[in-house]
Amino acid sequence: MSIADQVNSIRSREDFVAFVRALRKDFTENPQSWENDNLDHFLEALSAWVEDMDGYYLNQGKPVPRQLDWKTFGDILMGAKMYE
Numbered sequence: 617m618s619i620a621d622q623v624n625s626i627r628s629r630e631d632f633v634a635f636v637r638a639l640r641k642d643f644t645e646n647p648q649s650w651e652n653d654n655l656d657h658f659l660e661a662l663s664a665w666v667e668d669m670d671g672y673y674l675n676q677g678k679p680v681p682r683q684l685d686w687k688t689f690g691d692i693l694m695g696a697k698m699y700e
Contacts, residue, residue: 623690632686639693651698658696665695 617625619642622635643650652658665672672695673680681688 620694623687623694626687626690629686632689635690636693639697643697649697651700652696661699662692662696665699666692669695 619635619638622638626632626635643653647653652661669692670680672691
């Protein structure tokens with residue numbers, strides 16, 4: 617299962633934990649696919665993505681989450697991987 621598929625299958629805390637482990641493995645095995653490849657850049661992108669996340673969901677034709685769940689946390693981490 618791809619990392620993108622895995623984030624879309626998050627339904628529980630256990631799914632989120634498995635996703636974070638897969639995300640770490642993806643970073644180790646595919647660092648070239650990460651725009652934000654150090655902690656400073658990653659955390660900056662994470663905060664920027666959360667600030668702008670309504671636009672992400674609206675552009676995807678999805679409802680903007682009002683209550684965060686484990687899937688939303690996964691979306692946040694995936695966003696921080698690439699967000700500029």
